Amino acid sequence: MLLRTDRDTLLSPLAAVCGVVERRHTLPVLSHALLEADGEQLKITVSDLEIQLECRRPLPTALPFRLCVPARKLLDILRALPAGCELQLRLQGGQLLLSADGSRFQLQTLPADDFPLWAPDSETPMPLTLRQGQLKRKLDQVLYAMAASDIRPYLNALLLQLDGDQLCLIASDGVRLAFQRYPLPQAMPERKLLLPRKAALELNKLLLDQDQPLALEFGARQLACRLNDTVLRCKLVDARAPDYLRLLPDSHDCELSLPRQAMLEAVQRVAVLAHAKFRQLELAIRPGQLALRCRNAERELAEEHLPLDWQGEPLEASFNLAYLQDVLQSQKAEQLHFGFARGMRGVLITAPDEPDFRYLAMPLRG
CATH class of the missing domain: 3.10.150.10 (DNA Polymerase III, subunit A, domain 2)
Structure with a gap:
């Protein structure tokens, strides 16, 4: 027997590394995880040749072993088994036998020496x-x-x-x-x-x-x-x-402070009628008001208005809808500062609660 443990002890490290495993691969071994046990701990390693991810867990074993098992198949099996059930892993010929709670699985393995472990970097880190x-x-x-x-x-x-x-x-x-x-x-x-x-x-x-x-x-x-x-x-x-950093503007033609959540909700509402392909969001800044508009190929229109403490010259710009949604969703600040520039210089978004944060989005042409 290779090892005896509970399902969750093996599931946790395997789930942590399996994101690296590609579903489409050029080498069969890249769809496998390398399992290595030295008697006191288990190490699971995966690779796609650009990234190598390894996870260790304390896990006593009777004997040391090294083998490659299909990573996602093993992960799917462990997720399907009842939580906390006992697992028994054995090696028979070239197959891994997994027994648990009345279930039995046979997985084909590959030689551990086929796994492409990386050589150390040539430079001292x-x-x-x-x-x-x-x-x-x-x-x-x-x-x-x-x-x-x-x-x-x-x-x-x-x-x-x-x-x-x-x-x-x-x-x-x-x-x-x-x-x-x-x-x-x-x-x-x-x-x-x-x-x-x-x-x-x-x-x-x-x-x-x-x-x-x-x-x-x-x-x-x-x-x-x-x-x-x-x-x-x-x-x-x-x-x-x-x-x-040279792209970040140091001056603006229009500076606004807007409530993040209200802006996000307005953007999400007008997005319902956004063009399926171009996803264009129009912003029209007028004294005392910001208008947000989306149009689609059927000539339908969605429009929202937010109050502004702004009395300058009118300004209009169009942006990719997702570019504003992403920053509004990723930030947690109550207020965001928007710095608009005329022409094609874009909008610079900053957050008072995050003094080091900068986000620059360029407008759509035409």
Whole structure:
């Protein structure tokens, strides 16, 4: 027998790492998880060749073992079993036999030596310790601005910019930009690193809302994130990011302070009649009033009005509907500050409760 344990003890670490496993893969072993036991603890490792994620749990075993099992199949089986039931795992030939609460499953395994474990980085990593809860709150405010599949690789990534005693977190898809700053306990050498989109999202899922420590190790071509019993390693994007901070405007033609929740609800209501393809939101700023409008291909119209303490010149602009929804949903502040500029200079959104936060969205043309 390989091991005897309860279902939840095995389910927890497997569920933590399975997000990395691709449903479509080029190598059969990439759909598998590497299970390694040394008699005192169990380590589960998955990889997609760009990200390697491993999770350890204390788990006594009679003998050490190493084998590769289908990750998502095993996860689905464990989720379907009753909570707290006892599991027994045996190896018979090339199959893993799993018995639990009257159920019996046979899974085909692969040799552990076929699993593509990463070699250590060629450069001694530069360590940095952060607080998980604080980092998670800041990542939640910027990650949505990353591109998903742009031909420019630096847009499908999160820029980590070490600048003295601060770590800047910057995400952009080329039309909008989200910026946050994490103050560091000590000054660090200046450096820019591009964290792949998938790795950034997986890291954010692993972070706890508590202020437990997180260790980042910056290597030459890799980044290692150590938190709790989990280690995430990823290859850094080999590209040069532009100087995003130069894009942030320092002056505006119109500055408004608006209640976030009221603005979000108004946007959600007019979105019902937004064009299915263009998703355009029109903003019309007039003395004492902000009008929000959406139109669709059937010439239908939705319009909302919010009161303003504004007596300047009228201003109109159109934005991608999702670009405003994302920032309104990610922020928790009661009031948001909107800085509008005429022409094609966009809107800069800031939050009084988050002095380091910046969000720039460019208007739609035409």
